[in-house]
Amino acid sequence: MSESTALPEAFAEIAEDFHALSGRDRLQLLLEFSQGLPALPERYAEHPELLEPVPECQSPIFLVTEVEGTGRDATAHLFFSAPPEAPTTRGFAAILAEALDGRTVGEVIDTPESVTGALGLAEVVSPLRLNGMAGMLVRIKRQLAEKAGA
Known part of the structure; x- marks a missing residue:
């Protein structure tokens, strides 16, 4: 699959999983991902104002990043808040x-x-929903660049 060879390794593996399935099964896998979204740590669950909204998403989703270290070699950590009744958005997160x-x-x-x-x-x-996932990625990158000084 040529399009996934240019993808970062973790995305390539996920893409292979999705491409191995038919349309309906792809949706099911997305729903399975949504059920595996880690809960927010207490430090964010109790302070939702620390999370950034993603207005490109049709459902209310918020995210925040943390960085261990500085520069491009720092380790990135991602945290999301998405309601259970928004399984597509939760799946993307x-x-x-x-x-x-x-x-x-x-x-x-x-x-x-x-x-x-x-x-x-x-x-x-829908393309509108995919734009929401792209909006999440843009915000993640911006936050990490700011926080890591990268």
Whole structure:
């Protein structure tokens, strides 16, 4: 699959999983991802004002990043808040968390925006929803660059 070879390794593995399935099964896998979205740590759950909203998403989603270290070699951590009644949005957040959390800031910043389209979800999810995932990625990259000084 040539389009996933340019993807960062974690995204390539997720994309392969999605591409191995038919449309309906892709939606099911997205729902499974949504159920695996980690809960917010208490420090954010009790202070939602610390999270940034993602207005491109049709459902209310908020995110915040943390950085261990400085520069491009620092370690990135991602946290999301999305309601259970928004499984598509939660699924996108869970995919980003699985693929990017714990990576270096440089790896996250270098992740191409095209990853959102490379998952094979365009035929089962509206372009508007995919724009929401891209909006999350843009905010993650900006926050990490600011926090790591990268």
